[in-house]
Amino acid sequence: MKEFASFPKATQRYIRRSLDIAFGRRDALTCWARDEGEAASIRAQTRLYKQLDALRLQVPDDSGLDTIDPFMGLLITLTAFDLGQDRIPNFAAYRFLYERLLGAGARSWLPAAFCAASALPHLHPDRRRVLLQSISESAATAPGWSNREPVFWPEWVEKVDVAAAA
DSSP: OHHHHHSOHHHHHHHHHHHHHHHTOSOHHHHHOOSHHHHHHHHHHHHHHTTHHHHHHTOOSSOOGGGTHHHHHHHHHHHHHHHHTTOOOSHHHHHHHHHHHHOGGGGGGHHHHHHHHHTSTTSOHHHHHHHHHTSOHHHHTOSOOOOOOOOOOOOOOOOOOHHHHO
């Protein structure tokens, strides 16, 4: 929870929106679209995120090169979309979101997908630099990864009138 709270408000909002879309927790357009541009983005994200179920089934069990092609290609595509929305400012926020979208089994593949998508030309060169500099050497070269599933799942919490609740 502390890590999520450290993210900028726009990042927190995007993560909650993404999880709502991924897991069908509520009508994302009604809940999250503030204008037509955001509605178009949500529709595109919904189309892309329909592939998450298949991606979760393709998470490689090991580092064998014969098993990574379909998984990494799709993971990089989804990552490129999310980074292109300009709401994921660094590797920490990306990892936080994708551990929840895909589960702990995908954790070891996230640095490679993040670096690949961060280097794609659809991002402004300054943004590419900031993203690539946000991944620490220890994250990029970790010898192993925890297989413990994430425990904190941010959700939208409706504002409560404190005076009425008392």
